[in-house]
Amino acid sequence: MRGIAHLARELGVSTATVSRALNGNPNVNAATRQTVLEAAQRLGYAANQAARSLAQGVTHSVGFMIELDQESTTSTDYFFMGVVEGMQAVLAAHGLDLLVLPCAKSQDNFTYLQRFVSRGAVDGMILAETRRIDRRIDLLQSSGIPFVTLGRSDSGSGYSWIDLDFEGVMATAVDRLVQGGHRRIAVTLPSGDANYGSIFAEAYRDSLARHGLAFDEDLVILTRRREDDGDAVVDGLLDRPDPATAIILFYEVTAIGIYRRLAERGLRPGRDLSIIGFRGEDSVRFLTPQVTCFHLSLPDIGTAAARALLAQLPLAAPASSSGIVQCRVPLSLVPGESDGPVPAGQA
Amino acid sequence: MRGIAHLARELGVSTATVSRALNGNPNVNAATRQTVLEAAQRLGYAANQAARSLAQGVTHSVGFMIELDQESTTSTDYFFMGVVEGMQAVLAAHGLDLLVLPCAKSQDNFTYLQRFVSRGAVDGMILAETRRIDRRIDLLQSSGIPFVTLGRSDSGSGYSWIDLDFEGVMATAVDRLVQGGHRRIAVTLPSGDANYGSIFAEAYRDSLARHGLAFDEDLVILTRRREDDGDAVVDGLLDRPDPATAIILFYEVTAIGIYRRLAERGLRPGRDLSIIGFRGEDSVRFLTPQVTCFHLSLPDIGTAAARALLAQLPLAAPASSSGIVQCRVPLSLVPGESDGPVPAGQA
DNA sequence: CTGAAAGCGCTTACAG
DNA sequence: CTGAAAGCGCTTACAG
Numbered sequence: 001m002r003g004i005a006h007l008a009r010e011l012g013v014s015t016a017t018v019s020r021a022l023n024g025n026p027n028v029n030a031a032t033r034q035t036v037l038e039a040a041q042r043l044g045y046a047a048n049q050a051a052r053s054l055a056q057g058v059t060h061s062v063g064f065m066i067e068l069d070q071e072s073t074t075s076t077d078y079f080f081m082g083v084v085e086g087m088q089a090v091l092a093a094h095g096l097d098l099l100v101l102p103c104a105k106s107q108d109n110f111t112y113l114q115r116f117v118s119r120g121a122v123d124g125m126i127l128a129e130t131r132r133i134d135r136r137i138d139l140l141q142s143s144g145i146p147f148v149t150l151g152r153s154d155s156g157s158g159y160s161w162i163d164l165d166f167e168g169v170m171a172t173a174v175d176r177l178v179q180g181g182h183r184r185i186a187v188t189l190p191s192g193d194a195n196y197g198s199i200f201a202e203a204y205r206d207s208l209a210r211h212g213l214a215f216d217e218d219l220v221i222l223t224r225r226r227e228d229d230g231d232a233v234v235d236g237l238l239d240r241p242d243p244a245t246a247i248i249l250f251y252e253v254t255a256i257g258i259y260r261r262l263a264e265r266g267l268r269p270g271r272d273l274s275i276i277g278f279r280g281e282d283s284v285r286f287l288t289p290q291v292t293c294f295h296l297s298l299p300d301i302g303t304a305a306a307r308a309l310l311a312q313l314p315l316a317a318p319a320s321s322s323g324i325v326q327c328r329v330p331l332s333l334v335p336g337e338s339d340g341p342v343p344a345g346q347a
Numbered sequence: 348m349r350g351i352a353h354l355a356r357e358l359g360v361s362t363a364t365v366s367r368a369l370n371g372n373p374n375v376n377a378a379t380r381q382t383v384l385e386a387a388q389r390l391g392y393a394a395n396q397a398a399r400s401l402a403q404g405v406t407h408s409v410g411f412m413i414e415l416d417q418e419s420t421t422s423t424d425y426f427f428m429g430v431v432e433g434m435q436a437v438l439a440a441h442g443l444d445l446l447v448l449p450c451a452k453s454q455d456n457f458t459y460l461q462r463f464v465s466r467g468a469v470d471g472m473i474l475a476e477t478r479r480i481d482r483r484i485d486l487l488q489s490s491g492i493p494f495v496t497l498g499r500s501d502s503g504s505g506y507s508w509i510d511l512d513f514e515g516v517m518a519t520a521v522d523r524l525v526q527g528g529h530r531r532i533a534v535t536l537p538s539g540d541a542n543y544g545s546i547f548a549e550a551y552r553d554s555l556a557r558h559g560l561a562f563d564e565d566l567v568i569l570t571r572r573r574e575d576d577g578d579a580v581v582d583g584l585l586d587r588p589d590p591a592t593a594i595i596l597f598y599e600v601t602a603i604g605i606y607r608r609l610a611e612r613g614l615r616p617g618r619d620l621s622i623i624g625f626r627g628e629d630s631v632r633f634l635t636p637q638v639t640c641f642h643l644s645l646p647d648i649g650t651a652a653a654r655a656l657l658a659q660l661p662l663a664a665p666a667s668s669s670g671i672v673q674c675r676v677p678l679s680l681v682p683g684e685s686d687g688p689v690p691a692g693q694a
Numbered sequence: 695c696t697g698a699a700a701g702c703g704c705t706t707a708c709a710g
Numbered sequence: 711c712t713g714a715a716a717g718c719g720c721t722t723a724c725a726g
Contacts, residue, residue, distance in 0.1 A: 013713085016705080020712090045465065050401040088415065092451065099447070102445060104432065118392065256633055282574075285574070361697045363721080364697075366720070374695060402722080
């Protein structure tokens, strides 16, 4: 005899009473509850998770699926850790465990997700890095499991997502550069298939258009999340008849390589080339001149995602909530000195 | 009727047969198995995890507990993601799910771990950032659950751990500097309470002693995992009657701040101050002169930990294995130009 | 090779 | 406020 039965016998009460006492059921004599709680504490007893889930029909846990690719694991970007911090805090406050589920890039992410979902291993799911077309969203919607995505997608409809306000960032950056007299504004884009790449690109085109600037695909450069790409970026943009005078970076670390290459060529950021970074990562904080960029609180993203999920969970949903949350988290400009001058005789 | 019963009825067989077919039990007619597998695939059926765990007594999942602190989530160190990649691959190959369990620094890590363990939520545990005295290890040992730690500890005994060869790294670094004529060798240490701090410090003392060099606590500096600390390090070490001529860094990012501060003072790394970094992180790869450091494959650490855990799991344990693995993973020197000269008239 | 049935360790109406 | 009992959805001896 083990588990709850053991405890019950030990105390001379039924397993039902033990269960009630442990689960905070009000229909238990205060003294009885005390005894049970103390005994459980003393014996280090906690209800078996599998049995509990089976009986209750819920797991009290939420999965956060992330994908492990060569790039992210060697990169200096700490996106997920910060986000997880915020998520965990909110979920824990509601008695939910956060399980971070790492899916290798080499395995099919759809199958991976499907296993956890169809097995009923979690009560809710949070997805990261949505694609423009993302079957995982259809899967989640048809399965009926509550979920939230970090990133928008063209798949599915009417589901909850939290995303960064790429449009706002891009608009602000372009406005600022145009105001500085720039007309040849380049952009770097992530090379992966995550939807944010497309969104950032679109926002770039839109912002240029708003100012009547022509789109020139030669000014669009795919980069990885590493500093090395700076050489190609600088040379590619400057060594041409109509050089770019400014650049907006998706991955801020690219600034490191750009700064270095500019220095090698005797040029200076914020004078010979204007630079605006997207997210102000730690890795570039030390650069001089300071990179103009946008601030984002990673934990806040996690917090928002967790809350959006809670709104869908029967357990914790405040009856009032409609359920669907779709939110673009704004980033705030952190002016530096990297996006100064150039114009005058530019072209 | 749902789940396996639904499927069974649909196919006109018993739930026992469905279960056997799905679990690869050899006692099933090939044709029957085919039918069952197809139907399961078509209906998107997968055995409920809770019911399965309850019946089998195992969860087929492994927990990797990590701690989220302010420092790690804002730092540029990607230690965990790389490690997780290796772990996940090995475990997945053995049909085990890896659940990364994030514990907030603000909550008690002992209680956090205890919950997962006493509930039987995982078949095995991997711990990170062991402390010199770490009650979690005692907990795990007394609970009897298979586990592996990333990092040694004075707690417990005869358990499996994987750790970095801090001693080897330190010995190599000091030898190299002494050979270069250095006698005033400083070191930076992590400020947290993780055991690796103590181990690195001890290795430092031992290595100095081996060369007959005196230990001077003024040459020991606590740093966080961020580049800012460079100013204090440089000024503290050079502005004194008996300046240090070399420094060994625990957090390689500190090199960024040091390089900058040296530049401000008109000094040069590898000429006016010798620098050797511990782990060659991406974030400093771009520095000039190249930082002399040590290479480590993060996924390999994860792989080693996962294998050490598998050796203890009844499911996968190759009968031959004794079970306990204690391994210091060696790092290889990557010579740069940051640890050159200085000596001659030093003191 | 297959099925009926017990059992995994909880929770929760249902009675009292 | 408490207990006996059914039931959660699987797996697995046990018989055949």
